[in-house]
Amino acid sequence: MSKLKIVGMGPGSPDYITDIAKQSVQNAEIVIGAKKALKLFQDFIHCESLALTAQNIIEGLKYGVASAAAGKEVVILSTGDPGFSGLLGSLLKVAGKDVDFDVIPNVSSIQICAARLRMRWDTATLISFHADASNEKKMKLVEATKSGNIVILLPDPQSFSPSDVARFLIENGIDKKTAVSVCENLTLTNEKVVTSTLAGILEQEFGVLCVMVVGEKNTKVK
Ligand SMILES: C[S@@+](CC[C@H](N)C(=O)[O-])C[C@H]1O[C@@H](n2cnc3c(N)ncnc32)[C@H](O)[C@@H]1O
Structure with missing residues (x-):
């Protein structure tokens, strides 16, 4: 598994937090995501977290990529499934082809x-x-x-x-x-x-x- 993971959080209810999403967050050294994503996972975050806003998305994702390159376990939380209008699109722009990361899917809205x-x-x-x-x-x-x-x-x-x-x-x-x-x-x-x-x-x-x-x-x- 890669140091950098983009993890789907599902549609918002705790019922849709998957075991793999929970474990990824529990093992992370940095968790990055929108305020509501961080709130949904708050009981499982035992490390540094960074709240993404409309203003700091690119900067926040760059920080995640750089931290993973420096050896940290980084999780980026994305609403629903990361691949449908989620943060995967922005991460692909920021990360470029050479950066290795895992996509953990979830249920889309x-x-x-x-x-x-x-x-x-x-x-x-x-x-x-x-x-x-x-x-x-x-x-x-x-x-x-x-x-x-x-x-x-x-x-x-x-x-x-x-x-x-x-x-x-x-x-x-x-x-x-x-x-x-x-x-x-x-x-x-x-x-x-x-x-x-x-x-x-x-x-x-x-x-x-x-x-x-x-x-x-x-x-x-x-
Ligand atoms: C940035 S997009 C992310 C979509 C997400 N990746 C997905 O797979 O559902 C945000 C939009 O997804 C939709 N959305 C996300 N969660 C929802 C929910 N619980 N109920 C209804 N729509 C939702 C809304 O249209 C919202 O404006």
């Missing part, structure tokens, strides 16, 4: 969302707008929806919220009666699942933690 809606997700189109709501991605969403694909997407809390997504789709010719579900705060005590239509979502507000599904007609929420 999109998997929990699909489970709550009791839908398969192997045939769905997956798009993350988190921190990247580019026009190219928005048009991919329109095209996928037009061709009848089910889309599971992460909205961007700042620039492309669920109501912005609904408005954009309607403005681009998608039927306002198209089925939509928004799954908020998955696995947390305030979890909420709303199933509606594009028109029905227009005036609704959701928190930062949500996953949206467009075009799934057979949603059966328990």
